[in-house]
Amino acid sequence: MGPATRYLHIDKPFSLYRGEKLPELRLAWESWGSLNAARSNAILIFTGLSPGAHAASSEADPEPGWWEDMIGPGKPIDTRRYFVICVNSLGSCKGSTGPASINQETGKPWRLSFPELAIEDIARATRLVIEHLEIEQLHGVIGPSMGGLTAMAWLKLYPKATRHVALISTACSATPFAIAIRSLQREAIVTDRNFRNGRYSEDDWPEVGMRLARKLGMITYRSAEEWRLRFGRKRQDYFPATLFGMRFEVESYLETHARKFVGQFDPCSYLYLSRAMDMFNACDSDESLKSLFERSFDGHALVIGVDSDILFPLFQQRDLASALEAAGCEVSYHALPSIQGHDAFLVDFDRFGPPIREWLA
Amino acid sequence: MGPATRYLHIDKPFSLYRGEKLPELRLAWESWGSLNAARSNAILIFTGLSPGAHAASSEADPEPGWWEDMIGPGKPIDTRRYFVICVNSLGSCKGSTGPASINQETGKPWRLSFPELAIEDIARATRLVIEHLEIEQLHGVIGPSMGGLTAMAWLKLYPKATRHVALISTACSATPFAIAIRSLQREAIVTDRNFRNGRYSEDDWPEVGMRLARKLGMITYRSAEEWRLRFGRKRQDYFPATLFGMRFEVESYLETHARKFVGQFDPCSYLYLSRAMDMFNACDSDESLKSLFERSFDGHALVIGVDSDILFPLFQQRDLASALEAAGCEVSYHALPSIQGHDAFLVDFDRFGPPIREWLA
Structure with missing residues (x-):
């Protein structure tokens, strides 16, 4: 703040x-x-x-x-x-x-x-x-x-x-689509081994789950058409190209955004606000x-x-x-x-x- | 077979x-x-x-x-x-x-x-x-x-x-959108604590990752419009309604599909075929x-x-x-x-x- x-x-x-x-x-x-x-x-x-x-x-x-x-x-x-x-x-x-x-x-x-x-x-x-x-x-x-x-x-x-x-x-x-997306984001967070039913510590943050949640968020925040024009099938140039790692620019773009988000937003806050959005009518x-x-x-x-x-x-x-x-x-x-x-x-x-x-x- | x-x-x-x-x-x-x-x-x-x-x-x-x-x-x-x-x-x-x-x-x-x-x-x-x-x-x-x-x-x-x-x-x-979706599915699988760099066993299957991957698949296999007509905001009736558990029908629908898939498809097969799809041109x-x-x-x-x-x-x-x-x-x-x-x-x-x-x- x-x-x-x-x-x-x-x-x-x-x-x-x-x-x-x-x-x-x-x-x-x-x-x-x-x-x-x-x-x-x-x-x-x-x-x-x-x-x-x-x-x-x-x-x-x-x-x-x-x-x-x-x-x-x-x-x-x-x-x-x-x-x-x-x-x-x-x-x-x-x-x-x-x-x-x-x-x-x-x-x-x-x-x-x-x-x-x-x-x-x-x-x-x-x-x-x-x-x-x-x-x-x-x-x-x-x-x-x-x-x-x-x-x-x-x-x-x-x-x-x-x-x-x-x-x-x-x-x-x-919509049920938006609920489904947020449900998956929450599932990624609560199933992270470090989430420990909310008892995560600063040193053991549920980073994997938060990263997935943020990437899934980014996928639904932007549009497929924007990415098509922006990334196409361009390969990434600065992340390691392991077999199941990131090879395409769109993948490293998501990773960059996810890394920024992790540590900046509390996982439980995310869960509560996300669920509140689903429930609102x-x-x-x-x-x-x-x-x-x-x-x-x-x-x-x-x-x-x-x-x-x-x-x-x-x-x-x-x-x-x-x-x-x-x-x-x-x-x-x-x-x-x-x-x-x-x-x-x-x-x-x-x-x-x-x-x-x-x-x- | x-x-x-x-x-x-x-x-x-x-x-x-x-x-x-x-x-x-x-x-x-x-x-x-x-x-x-x-x-x-x-x-x-x-x-x-x-x-x-x-x-x-x-x-x-x-x-x-x-x-x-x-x-x-x-x-x-x-x-x-x-x-x-x-x-x-x-x-x-x-x-x-x-x-x-x-x-x-x-x-x-x-x-x-x-x-x-x-x-x-x-x-x-x-x-x-x-x-x-x-x-x-x-x-x-x-x-x-x-x-x-x-x-x-x-x-x-x-x-x-x-x-x-x-x-x-x-x-x-x-498209980069499809690559992004599959990239997240792979990430969910390889970051599952049971994946263990491919050394999972029948008793310790990376179920959490496979379930997330399948749900994310279902989200992109069907359409938002179909779900809107089919589920709307209907509440689910047979899964536990814990705070971050499943409350909406669309969530239990995804869970049912995911449970069927887990154990029926090998995580590594999924990774290899998924990546092959991204790479094909x-x-x-x-x-x-x-x-x-x-x-x-x-x-x-x-x-x-x-x-x-x-x-x-x-x-x-x-x-x-x-x-x-x-x-x-x-x-x-x-x-x-x-x-x-x-x-x-x-x-x-x-x-x-x-x-x-x-x-x-």
Whole structure:
């Protein structure tokens, strides 16, 4: 966590959505720009599974953030106009309370003794930061990927608590394909010999499982077409060419990404957030998506999808846009022809910047 | 291997495509129908990665084969007219020589000491069965999936050795997406604690790795759309619902398939065949696909692809059909709207039967 990170400590129990309790809470967050006197210009960004609160650089922390090209003075999310907040998700390992945190009652990391986490809990914990800032209504919430699920949980739990909403490469619930991918990622982690039912140590990290999980993630985050153009059948040049080792560039690309990820993300945090994504359903009560949007939301909705996304395929964003329209909301729907798949929102700023800028104009 | 399996033993060294040698060879094969007097009605079926030679039932072995609905009297590949042969691929573990076979020189299974295998070797070993049957020219070769790679290796190595060819859900080489998937499957196997660099025993099988590899296979063999219609977000009802265990039907479906596969297929065979698929390229010399087809093939080509196949996507079959056309061959190209993905050729007989029947008419 960088020098711009702030923390909110809540020294009383936090009741979780599925019934259990956390004895206390810590939330890591960052902000950019200034809150106006009316406290009406705040934009809250919910993150995907792995990013922390450091979405963009600032004077206090010049390190580029995960959405650096999107947030800043004159950028699509313009910090000269808006006060932008990003809170590290509850359950993550980047400063907020999660399975990697110390359970004060035992003095040891929670790991698998952490109670079951729901996407709704991430929304509810984030709400505490917004309350702490004495913001009654947000100008907008922006949720890409898992962040979009959290944005929908927010709408469900706090009707009219935001004026506008942007749902990016997300869905009201996961497809069985996405569930299958995440199920395999979890299986790779829990079957790693070093996982030891959550009792891994710094020296015996379940690296093999985390590497496989990350590679499988990368396979579904990008697109087959991008890789075809980028790698083709090119051979790799710097990894050993053993019989079952890596011979193709696409293999060393995955390995490079996996090595970066291992050690940077806690295996149990990964498991909890991954399962929470599978379990989330914006319309899991008797409420339809249309009626959810009707009661929760009046402003301008932005919905963006990418035609090469296999994890949150385009029909899911189309469904969101339809439900928003049926609910009588103003909707801008963009089906982007990007070959960068689910990850396009992190890299394809030429395509994602303009609709976000316009939505905030 | 069932009671209809026949074996061809070759008691002399077999030189492999990448330079090494096998001291001897055993090939398991089956046939259906009768070879005519002119020995001109033979159809050779190359298999995908995991099936053995038992493609269909027979009087000698009433057990249904992997292409039961396709082969038999009155079926699309009509055994009243054709003599149909299926040879277990070299390198597989279903009766033919492979990494799971005993190396006569050591008295132990080859495992990782097996020399590197190429798709061309499968074609060349299969050729020995055809020579043994004194067949000079086949009426046709049929290759689905990996079998299509072998069919192309056959064309490359033995020009004019078949009159007709059917290339089904296959390609002239693998995409980086397919390579990435297979690379992960191999990584799951070799990192299993029981793999022990190929020295696994019957009691300590690398089950975890094989299960992951099979599940990842299933994810790419079927389609997201099929699963969406079939499973949706239905919960499973017969597997334990532990925190990171299986809660969704799609997860128990994968688990059921994986359990069946484990113990039925040798991990090293899987590794060798998987890598051979990645390495194969029908046009890896200076020869183009067009010129390969020009010199190798005169008859009627059938090319079938499925729009939901992500492992061998439709553009690859379109490329094959274009090259065949450019080479002046008669081509029937079918882009089938099946939601059953790469596996459609194994299950969607309503769609696959008619074009194959027509091609053989």
